[in-house]
Amino acid sequence: MKITKLTTWSVPPRWLFLKVETDAGISGWGEPVIEGRAATVETAVHEFADILVGRDPRRIEDIWQTLYRGGFYRGGPILMSAIAGIDQALWDIKGKALGVPVHELLGGAVRDRMRMYCWIGGDRPDEIGHHAREVVAQGFSAFKMNGTAEMAIVDSHAKIDAAIARVGGARAAVGRDIGIAIDFHGRVHRPMAKVLLRELEPFHPLFVEEPVLPEHLPCLAQIAGDLGYPIATGERLHTRFEFRDLLKAGMVDIVQPDISHCGGITEARKIAILAEAHDVALAPHSPLGPLTLAASLQLDFVSHNAFIQEQSMGIHYNQGNDVLDYLVDPAPLTITNGYIPLLDRPGLGVEIDEDKVRAAARQGHRWRNPLWRHEDGSVAEW
Numbered sequence: 453m454k455i456t457k458l459t460t461w462s463v464p465p466r467w468l469f470l471k472v473e474t475d476a477g478i479s480g481w482g483e484p485v486i487e488g489r490a491a492t493v494e495t496a497v498h499e500f501a502d503i504l505v506g507r508d509p510r511r512i513e514d515i516w517q518t519l520y521r522g523g524f525y526r527g528g529p530i531l532m533s534a535i536a537g538i539d540q541a542l543w544d545i546k547g548k549a550l551g552v553p554v555h556e557l558l559g560g561a562v563r564d565r566m567r568m569y570c571w572i573g574g575d576r577p578d579e580i581g582h583h584a585r586e587v588v589a590q591g592f593s594a595f596k597m598n599g600t601a602e603m604a605i606v607d608s609h610a611k612i613d614a615a616i617a618r619v620g621g622a623r624a625a626v627g628r629d630i631g632i633a634i635d636f637h638g639r640v641h642r643p644m645a646k647v648l649l650r651e652l653e654p655f656h657p658l659f660v661e662e663p664v665l666p667e668h669l670p671c672l673a674q675i676a677g678d679l680g681y682p683i684a685t686g687e688r689l690h691t692r693f694e695f696r697d698l699l700k701a702g703m704v705d706i707v708q709p710d711i712s713h714c715g716g717i718t719e720a721r722k723i724a725i726l727a728e729a730h731d732v733a734l735a736p737h738s739p740l741g742p743l744t745l746a747a748s749l750q751l752d753f754v755s756h757n758a759f760i761q762e763q764s765m766g767i768h769y770n771q772g773n774d775v776l777d778y779l780v781d782p783a784p785l786t787i788t789n790g791y792i793p794l795l796d797r798p799g800l801g802v803e804i805d806e807d808k809v810r811a812a813a814r815q816g817h818r819w820r821n822p823l824w825r826h827e828d829g830s831v832a833e834w
């Protein structure tokens with residue numbers, strides 16, 4: 453079998469789909485994208501195509517090593533996202549060629565269904581409480597919310613109070629048994645992170661995510677070392693080497709690699725195993741489309757330390773083009789009572805509606821994240 457062609461489509465809300473075709477008539481799909489830089493990653497994919505066309509797609513590990521090592525320069529969000537989408541498509545091809553789901557190729561499932569969580573929004577505590585009750589009524593046993601809007605490096609305690617009021621609103625609405633994850637989104641700097649992390653303790657978070665930016669992770673041991681709840685991070689780390697350093701330093705309880713940003717299934721599997729060796733949990737980051745989600749689930753089903761999976765269905769920027777809209781049959785990714793059952797179809801386990809993709813690509817997208825400023829006019833983290 454040989455790779456014959458790579459085609460990409462930029463589709464709303466903010467995604468990039470890749471189709472890898474072969475001379476055997478089998479094709480595989482992947483999502484090589486980083487949010488806000490879809491066109492840059494798309495260019496990288498087509499540069500990689502030079503060394504992919506003519507290769508046997510079943511030699512996934514060797515292709516991965518060629519893409520990673522063969523260009524001399526390596527790593528980072530753009531290249532690792534390009535490799536990620538290609539790698540997903542290769543696993544999809546291999547599974548389809550053999551008639552089995554990817555998790556069968558990785559050793560077989562360790563669980564029958566995967567616990568899922570969703571996002572809730574809202575600025576005021578009563579709005580948050582309302583949304584929290586809604587998703588629990590849908591069957592979710594956990595949800596995630598943003599911790600805070602922009603926060604200056606040293607800010608007023610009123611911002612802390614506002615964050616606590618929102619989390620308190622959510623906790624009061626759903627009781628103590630529902631998991632509340634709180635994403636700091638890298639918006640909080642060390643001087644305020646140490647305050648906010650501690651003030652959240654009475655609300656028993658499921659975890660706090662990205663309490664500081666990836667470049668400031670070394671301070672976690674000091675500011676989060678003795679907290680009574682788990683710390684999660686990893687959506688902006690792109691290789692097992694970056695995760696190795698994080699795990700070795702003992703600074704994290706849950707790793708969140710993004711299977712579309714960290715070199716795909718091949719690399720995420722290695723990261724998951726590295727985490728398992730440190731008794732650290734896995735909760736793959738996945739705010740993207742159906743292929744990212746399907747690939748994440750394939751990893752969850754073979755990873756003993758995977759405990760919950762993110763997904764973006766119903767999130768505000770997916771409106772009109774949501775995760776299930778690009779599938780021929782939405783059944784495999786349909787969440788029932790907060791779980792997705794084991795994916796049992798060949799490859800990634802989902803079939804993309806190519807006509808829908810082609811039509812949506814005519815609209816395309818230029819999604820960019822918002823640019824925020826502090827009150828004094830300086831740039832704020834989004």
Ligand SMILES: [Mg+2]
Pocket residue numbers: 635637661662687
């Ligand atoms: Mg996050």
